[in-house]
Amino acid sequence: MIRSIFLLFSGLFFAFCMSPSDHSLAPVFPDVPTTWLSKELDSLNRLPIFKQAQSYEQAILLLENKNNLLPLGNLDLKSSHISIGGNPTVFHNGIQRYLSPDQFLRPFIHAHELKEWIKTAGHDVVIVSIHANKNNQLDSINSEFLNEIPHHSKVILCVFGDRSILEKIPTKRFDAIVWAKENHEIAQDRVSQLLFGSIGANGSLKGNLHSMDQEFAAGSGIKTMPNGRLKFSSPEEIGVDSKKLAEIDRIALDGITKGAYPGCQILVAVNDQIILRKCYGKQTYDTNARAVSPQDVYDIASVTKIAASTLLAMHLQSKGKYSLDKKLKDYIPEVTGDGPFGNILIRDMMAHQSGLTPWIPFYKRTLQNGTWNPAIYSTTKKPGFEHQVAEGLYINDSYKDSMYAQILKSTLGPKKYEYSDLCYYFTQKILEKQIGQTQNLYLEEHIYRPMGLRYMRYLPLQHFDKMHIVPTENDQAFRKQLLHGHVHDPGAAMLGGVAGHAGIFANATDLASIMQLFLNKGNYAGMEFFSEAVCNEYTKQQFPGNRRGAGFDRPNASGGGTCDELASAQSFGHSGFTGTLAWADPKNKVIFIFLSNRVNPSQDNWKIRDMNIRTNIQHVIYQALQ
DSSP, X not given: OOEEEEEEEXXXXXXXXXXXXXXXXXXXXXXXXXXXXXXXXXXXXXXXXXXXXXXXXXXXXXXEEGGGOOSOOOOOSEEEEEEEXXXXXXXXXXXXXXXXXXXXXXXXXXXXXXXXXXHHHOOSEEEEEEEOOTTXXXXXXOGGGGGGSOTTSEEEEEEESOHHHHHTSOOTTOSEEEEOSXXXXXXXXXXXXHHHTSSOOOOOOOSXXXXXXXXXXXXXXXXXXXXXXXXXXXXXXXXXXGGGGHHHHHHHHHHHHTTSOSEEEEEEEETTEEEEEEEEEBSSSSXXXXXXXXXXXXXXXXXXXXXXXXXXXXXXXXXXXXXXXXXXXXXXXXXXXXXXXXXXXXXXXXXXOSOOOSOOOGGGGGEETTEEOTTTEEXXXXXXXXXXXXXXXXXXXXXXXXXXXXXHHXXXXXXXXXXXXXXXXXXXXXXXXXXXXXXXXXXXXXXXXXXXXXXXESSGGGTSOGGGBOOOOEETTTTOEEOSXXXXXXXXXXXXXXXXXXXXXXXXXXXXXXXXXXHTTTEETTEEXXXXXXXXXHHSOOBTTBOOOSSOBOOOTTSOXXXXXXXXXXXXXXXXXXXXXXXXXXXXXXEEEEEEOTTSSOTTOOHHHHXXXXXXXXXXXXXXXX
16 A cells, blocks of 8 residues: 655654654644745735635746656655644645555644654655745755755755745755745645646746845746646536535435435536535434545446446456456356356446346345355454454355356346346456456556545455544345445355456546546556547447447436436446435536445435436536536
8 A cells, every 4th residue: 555654843843744643743833825926926816725725836836856756647656744834734635645645744843853753764765845834934044954864765846935044955855846836725735746646747937046145047947747646626626606506505405304324425517627626414314424525435336337447447458367258268268168157248248238147146146044154154353254244254165156157047037238237246256367466456556546536445344444434325135234335235245255247446536537547548647547549448339239339338318317417429338326426527528426325324325316416416517517
């Protein structure tokens, strides 16, 4: 996993990030400035906030960028943040959107403790931010600590204040230098986005600037382009009145009031910019339940099909290791043999028209008079029972062979469109055979972590604090408990929580990044995960009379369906049984994410569907854009 450690210090107080078990408090800083102080930026005070942000972006200066360090692309790295001076809160929070925030701050008084920590930390990237006081100045700075940063670390300097601060610093040590000019909250937010490529650098230096050991000539300023990461923005920055999106609040809260779900996350991105990211309600209906937060992860159910399996298939097809035009027997003859199942064309299967049975309730055969068969289940983990199905419940490791045997004994129907989970039982076998490991480990190592996705994982209890995992159903039919951190889908649970059709837990922001990857045709943050040709092949309609892409859902021929009627015919995405939806529209450059646990406490609650909550919200988005 990405391991990021943030270090902050102010005046004589030093703070470094501790493990979640450490409950020490962070230093108390003064409020972040909300007024522009310098003569150069004073005119921004007369503009609306969104105009201030737009105009300020043009003033950010990138003075140094050795080996094109910025923007940071692959985020599978160790990093630290050292902060000096005034309030760094907004900048700190901005960095947390990209690097791991699971840290606490602890104050220290002695500088040598900071130096000792730096010596042993061993980070790939160190971000040093210097924050001016309320007068846009910094009284003094002791830069000796820079000598303690390991030589192998790439060091980024961000100065939030007057140029006189830069004049007091030896700048040659830094691999990248960003001059933000003021310690304004907008400056902190936008510089954090610049570091990771959500926005580019465009500013030019007015007059010469001398640091302690370097000179920057007038006109200096390195230009960079956004690298495909979503920008955190506002509706007004893309020309949309926020009031036009207020109806989203009403629809979302109405769903909670009427019991469609206890809470939800909603994200809207347009033109590569996140213009709405909100949480509503609570994790469950319990009076003392936690309010939903942006860091909470939901069981996204069948959205796993595109966020994991189809994504991995596209990735491998771009490497020549997978093809929609092969048959199952070409990859897994040991599973299917040479009979009817072996001759299923993968393109047919991923478009849900191979004749596979829609669903098999595998768990029912494992119960005896409503209780767990002791030959199949154990209440403790032990040899032969390594795969966890739920809290205090483990399944016989060999039972997955019985599940595949049941699939192969089922009857293949005619080749017509009929949605089936079973195709992803076969894709998982193929994909894992091709990569030589389980798909959860490969996705995490080769796609999720490089992209900087910290809130998208299989087996969430191995990655997240349980309080940030949203519970799903109180399952009394199979697992006899409230499902909290274990996949809701019974078949996926019986496979140990890692399946092709379900098992991913994610928050709205990371899921939006996956949809942005699809809109970017496989490129993200300077990395290519699959080719444009492969993306086009998978997201298009595969067969006449069948709206489906390869893995992706698409609109009905007459419009609408899983998505709203205003979504373009080129749009694609997927919904999930637990009350989730992820949709991308390349024509209108719109991403819509809706995450909920409508199955809490019972999967029999279909109010979210009957009230058309997800599509009604999507309709509001398109109306606002029009």
